[in-house]
Amino acid sequence: MSPPAIETVSERPELLRIEGLQSGYGEVTVLWGIDLTVRQGDITALIGSNGAGKSTLMRTISALVRTRAGRLWWCGQPLDGEDPAQVLAHGIAHVPEGRRLFGAMSVEDNLIMGAYLRRASRAELHHDLERIYTLFPRLKERRTQAAGTMSGGEQQMCAIGRGLMSAPRLLMIDELSLGLSPLLVEQLVEALAVLNRDGLTLLVVEQDVVTALELSGNAYVMDTGRIVRQGASSELLRDPAVRQAYLGALAP
Numbered sequence: 001m002s003p004p005a006i007e008t009v010s011e012r013p014e015l016l017r018i019e020g021l022q023s024g025y026g027e028v029t030v031l032w033g034i035d036l037t038v039r040q041g042d043i044t045a046l047i048g049s050n051g052a053g054k055s056t057l058m059r060t061i062s063a064l065v066r067t068r069a070g071r072l073w074w075c076g077q078p079l080d081g082e083d084p085a086q087v088l089a090h091g092i093a094h095v096p097e098g099r100r101l102f103g104a105m106s107v108e109d110n111l112i113m114g115a116y117l118r119r120a121s122r123a124e125l126h127h128d129l130e131r132i133y134t135l136f137p138r139l140k141e142r143r144t145q146a147a148g149t150m151s152g153g154e155q156q157m158c159a160i161g162r163g164l165m166s167a168p169r170l171l172m173i174d175e176l177s178l179g180l181s182p183l184l185v186e187q188l189v190e191a192l193a194v195l196n197r198d199g200l201t202l203l204v205v206e207q208d209v210v211t212a213l214e215l216s217g218n219a220y221v222m223d224t225g226r227i228v229r230q231g232a233s234s235e236l237l238r239d240p241a242v243r244q245a246y247l248g249a250l251a252p
């Protein structure tokens with residue numbers, strides 16, 4: 001039985017559409033034909049075991065890794081031959097695995113770097129900074145601290161804030177909770193829910209499958225460079241194969 005919510009989701013316009021995507025590194029092919037759609041206003045999760053290709057998929061969307069075959073569309077227009085800056089300018093921001101902050105720079109300067117492609121006025125930047133500080137008050141307290149000296153959780157807030165400063169329509173977050181305490185993960189999930197309610201579309205790679213599937217409305221499961229399952233997150237959470245593969249200890 002499919003709940004009505006799924007029909008509502010499927011009526012939302014497509015923001016990102018990927019068909020038959022292949023990419024890799026050097027001689028090695030990592031993604032073997034990925035089909036994935038992100039709809040406007042959705043939170044979509046990407047799960048799968050280590051080395052499945054989740055980060056490679058995000059890097060390929062961001063044009064950090066070159067597309068070898070297949071196609072991508074953004075708001076119905078082909079994404080073709082763009083470089084990373086152009087992808088960001090389209091409104092696709094990427095919070096990478098490992099956060100990649102400028103460690104010696106202050107929190108606030110890291111945030112402002114996120115806006116480097118925008119032609120935003122000082123007033124707009126100030127407004128957006130304040131919005132991020134409201135979402136993550138800890139960042140405001142630490143605005144002058146060198147980003148590299150902050151805790152893992154604070155750095156993740158800063159990395160997400162930096163992504164938000166580009167005023168994206170789609171925010172991709174790779175490894176949302178890696179190395180963070182359960183309380184902090186809860187706070188981040190709540191912050192993402194607030195952003196999503198305000199209209200931001202999210203694509204999230206999350207190692208913790210329960211967190212991923214509770215946070216998202218729909219999800220894709222990857223294995224060795226392929227999508228092996230997809231659907232409503234609530235259904236995947238009940239799927240015996242998903243439970244067996246990723247929640248071994250919790251399976252009934």
Ligand SMILES: Nc1ncnc2c1ncn2[C@@H]1O[C@H](COP(=O)(O)OP(=O)(O)OP(=O)(O)O)[C@@H](O)[C@H]1O
Pocket residue numbers: 025028030048049050051052053054055056057097
């Ligand atoms: N820069 C690189 N050069 C060569 N091979 C790479 C590179 N980055 C990743 N790979 C390989 O691509 C495959 C997929 O890696 P990827 O990082 O995309 O997986 P993942 O699903 O994000 O894994 P994890 O959950 O561990 O982060 C792996 O076999 C990995 O060794």
Ligand SMILES: [Mg+2]
Pocket residue numbers: 054055056097174
């Ligand atoms: Mg990864």
